[in-house]
Amino acid sequence: MQLKTINAYLITSVCVILLDACGPSVPKPDPDLPTDTKIQLAAYPTFSADSAFQYVAKQVAFGPRVPNTPEHARCAAFLRNELARFCDTVIVQTAPDTTYDGTRITMKNIIGVFNPQAKNRILLCAHWDTRPFADQDPNRPRERFDGANDGGSGVGVLLEMSRIMHSRKPGIGIDIVFFDAEDWGDASGKVDHSYCLGSQYWSKNPHVPGYKAMYGILLDMVGGKDALFGLEMNSVSSARELVMQLWGIAGQLGYGKHFVYAERGPITDDHVYVIHNLQIPMVDIIQYDPENRHQFADYWHTHNDNLESVAPATLKAVGETLAAHIYTEDARWKTP
């Protein structure tokens, strides 16, 4: 992600952060609120943390999922097949693209659709590619890394979500989009729009012409041990109510230690292109570590982004929050 401040360009990978930007303020919920003001949650199927973790391990086992490599091709086939087991329709969107360093790649967005005819739709996204270099690592910075958390974790949670949605199918439409080529970007900040190539393409060429969704939820780096998820300002600007709903559900389920009410600067991640090009409000659930200069985990874009950095408990916190939200939304749309 690519991080920027007003005073200095910080070197990182996919995100642009205005650290001193003033975004809309998000109040903390009052912990003493009477229980009847809490969100009434519908029943939802069990989200298996073990299954989600195995999905992360499976991706890591292919090797780094860098575009143009056999590992990337093999993982693409796996993701397509796995979505095909659970979804009504699967689409692989393939397009030529060029990264900031002039590498020609074949980009593949992999899309699973539940209830293609449903009018009320929710978009769920993660990126599935791996950055081609561990450039934040002083050791072997030009070599590839596992990307267990960065890439693998969001896909792992959404594959498990698709498994449980197949077991108890919601009535609303769900579109799961795995974006490619999110992370092959220019860390110097000199090249605009160098990250998020898959979402840039899809948001201009959605798999359904005139695609509409009520809103979208992006998962990025959602498996780190003891991870915090803060209030990302592009999400708050675009979908404030949804942010409050998701963070509220997480708190009710006992995951308030992960979903914290700490504001962080806006990040340019895949959601930004969907918000801008398709006018779909969207939330990014993305790891937040205030201790680090780049505000991500200290193993971000290093060789330590491996399976040991991923905790089933964090995958569960995110997955269960998402499941509770989806089935509660589904019940709401069924009840006039």
Ligand SMILES: [Zn+2]
């Ligand atoms: Zn990354």
